[in-house]
Amino acid sequence: MERFIADLVQGLDSGKIDRREFCQAVALAAAVYSAGNAAQAQTQRGFKIIGINHMSYTCPDYTKARDWYASVLNMKSEAIRDDGKRANLMFGPEPGKGGSFLVTRNPSSTASGSAGVKPGAEAVIDHICYTIPNWDEARVRATLKAKGLDITGRDGSLHVYDPFDYDVQIASAAEENAFRR
Amino acid sequence: MEGFVAKQVHDYQNGRISRRRLVEILTLAVTTTCAGKSAGAAEQSGLDAALVNHVSYTCPDFRKAADWYSMVFNLDQVGATARDVALPFGKKGEKPYGVSADDVPLTHIICRTRPLGASAGNGPPRRKANAVIDHIAFTVADFDRERAKAQLAAMGVKNVRDGGPFSVYVDDPFGYEVQIAGLGVTAICGAEARANCSEKR
Numbered sequence: 001m002e003r004f005i006a007d008l009v010q011g012l013d014s015g016k017i018d019r020r021e022f023c024q025a026v027a028l029a030a031a032v033y034s035a036g037n038a039a040q041a042q043t044q045r046g047f048k049i050i051g052i053n054h055m056s057y058t059c060p061d062y063t064k065a066r067d068w069y070a071s072v073l074n075m076k077s078e079a080i081r082d083d084g085k086r087a088n089l090m091f092g093p094e095p096g097k098g099g100s101f102l103v104t105r106n107p108s109s110t111a112s113g114s115a116g117v118k119p120g121a122e123a124v125i126d127h128i129c130y131t132i133p134n135w136d137e138a139r140v141r142a143t144l145k146a147k148g149l150d151i152t153g154r155d156g157s158l159h160v161y162d163p164f165d166y167d168v169q170i171a172s173a174a175e176e177n178a179f180r181r
Numbered sequence: 182m183e184g185f186v187a188k189q190v191h192d193y194q195n196g197r198i199s200r201r202r203l204v205e206i207l208t209l210a211v212t213t214t215c216a217g218k219s220a221g222a223a224e225q226s227g228l229d230a231a232l233v234n235h236v237s238y239t240c241p242d243f244r245k246a247a248d249w250y251s252m253v254f255n256l257d258q259v260g261a262t263a264r265d266v267a268l269p270f271g272k273k274g275e276k277p278y279g280v281s282a283d284d285v286p287l288t289h290i291i292c293r294t295r296p297l298g299a300s301a302g303n304g305p306p307r308r309k310a311n312a313v314i315d316h317i318a319f320t321v322a323d324f325d326r327e328r329a330k331a332q333l334a335a336m337g338v339k340n341v342r343d344g345g346p347f348s349v350y351v352d353d354p355f356g357y358e359v360q361i362a363g364l365g366v367t368a369i370c371g372a373e374a375r376a377n378c379s380e381k382r
Binding site for chain 2: 045046047048049050051052053054055056057058059060065070071072073074075078080081088089090091092093094095096097098099100101111112113114115116117118120121122123124125126127128129130131132133134135140143144146147152153154159161162164165166167169170171172173174176177178179181
């Protein structure tokens, strides 16, 4: 920046630019520099995300959802957290080591601090996609059909509905990858 | 099983149990084993969800949402189109936290703007669900509630509220509730219960 200003001064002194042009150039430089600093600071302020901790799924009957996700996606219901209104269904890595869980809950069960279901929210999570490792198209389709589910989608990226018509996508790494869109 | 049967037969032959009792014991043992296998098979009959692949977040202005999630969680935006953009939880080539398999990609958020009834896959319009994901919680590194609140305030995030001692809730630009927590908040030790949880993490 110092070098840039020095060049501007030299230009002013030598008459290559007038006073007005000089002032405009310095003001512009200040604005750009300031914006750059702000962007950098903002980036540094954000959190380092590790993964999805959990998803809170509210439905008319949490047991029905619990049993469906346990059956179709082999999620494991944690018995000590099943209080008759909600259940925690674990999947992926171990709890505390990158694992996630799906909370199926009745409308009467709201987490402390949570506003619960907001009818007026402008945004919605319209589906969740789960990665199935060791993808075998025939096996995956046969498994879903054996559960009585109708399948849509394409090979490697399939959609089914859960008991409450929530759209559930299951996919292979090859078909659903942020860097291959 | 074989050893168990041998012992029952031994007891029977030595007169310790009657023939009827032997039959009862062995019948119970065989049917219980069979039921156990069936239950085990049922538990394993589904598909193993390894991780969330992506969360499909639909809102009126996907760019605004994407910019907010990028700012708060330091996420890059990749593969932008006129209607959506992906925000992976890491850089290309990285593996998800806690995952060693090569065929489990980084979780990502897809911020998109489209009608709610848009097709699910290549099928007919998406059904209207009778369930909702009312909030989503993200795990972040080195979480400390008070520090997190200060960070969020510095980023201009409003309506920050405590979610027990080990998490906070915020609203994104479209009023969607987002929870931020540390690794210690798990299916076993939730944000509220963790203070009294016997599992130390």
